[in-house]
Amino acid sequence: MINQHQRTFKEVIEKERGELGKRPDWLKVKLPSGQNYKDVHSLLRKSKLNTVCEEAKCPNIAECWNSRTATFMILGDTCTRSCGFCNVKVGLPTELDLGEPLRVAESVEALKLRHVVITSVNRDELLNGGAEIFSECVRLINERMPKTTVEILIPDFKGEESAFEIIMKHPPHILNHNLETVKRLYHAVRPQAKYERSLELISWFKDKGLRTKSGIMVGIGEETNEVISLMNNLRKAGCDIMTIGQYLQPTKNHLPVHRFVTLEEFDLYKVEGRKMGFLSVESGPLVRSSYHADKQARDMWEE
Secondary structure (H helix, E strand, O other), rough: OOOOOHHHHHHHHHHHOOOOOOHHHHOOOOOOOOOOHHHHHHHHHHHHOOOOOHHHOOOOOOHHOOEEEEEEOOOOEEEEOOOOOOOOOEEEOOOOOOOOHHHHHHHHHHHHEEEEEEEOOOOOOOOOOHHHHHHHHHHHHHOOOOOOEEEEEEEOOOOOOOHHHHHHHHOOEEEEEOOOOHHHHHHHHHHOOOOOHHHHHHHHHHHHHOOEEEEEOOOOOOOOOHHHHHHHHHHHHOOOEEEEEEEEOOOOOOOOOOOOOHHHHHHHHHHHHHHHOEEEHHHHOOOOOOHHHHHHHHHHHOO
């Protein structure tokens, strides 16, 4: 559902952008295949688990699943927020699955995953936003698969430190929280979120000694200088790893693509990010939050 801010922004972008034309060749991907991919898909169906790989129609699903990396989406399939870019179902969730952490851990063990990413929908109706479920997932995975690195991609929990403290009871190897877009576009892209609150979240966990990570989409109406400014803000907040990818409109009811960002611009962000001191910058058209997450984790631990 698109709110008034999103409708206004959508109308402006559609007027400005003209005809985009066909997608560039670098945005075309092959259909997923491979035995590892089939194994992961089969087990997830049996375990009744959701993955953001499928919910967000990630273009890298085959590459990640074939390399034994997966991103689980916990806390159900219904989100309490109405972001203009996201294809996850919006509404009021009806229940909390307390058995979910065990099923996630069992799946990680069965698949012998080397690196696992756990994300979620927003559950703003819960006292701590579901932080307890994140914490229990990490605890059980560490218990069953101590050599598997764990990354969690968390919502902002409305900035509640009580939720942050719950996460720190069983801290992950990497703490990820996406800014998604530049500050100017927050009302349209993330109407229930706050740019400064997300930066403060990154700083809070960095101060606790965690490796931190964040990601954004480009091609949704931002200017290059705004992306550079955002990157500087993230570094000042203590962010170690960054991902930058092309926004793709999931349905006609979502915010439109403003432009297809060039490969040269993606390279620019990578170069500038390394100058700023990011330990890793994944920047490219098909990059998503979990892209090469396993490699980033290995690099962190080899330092």
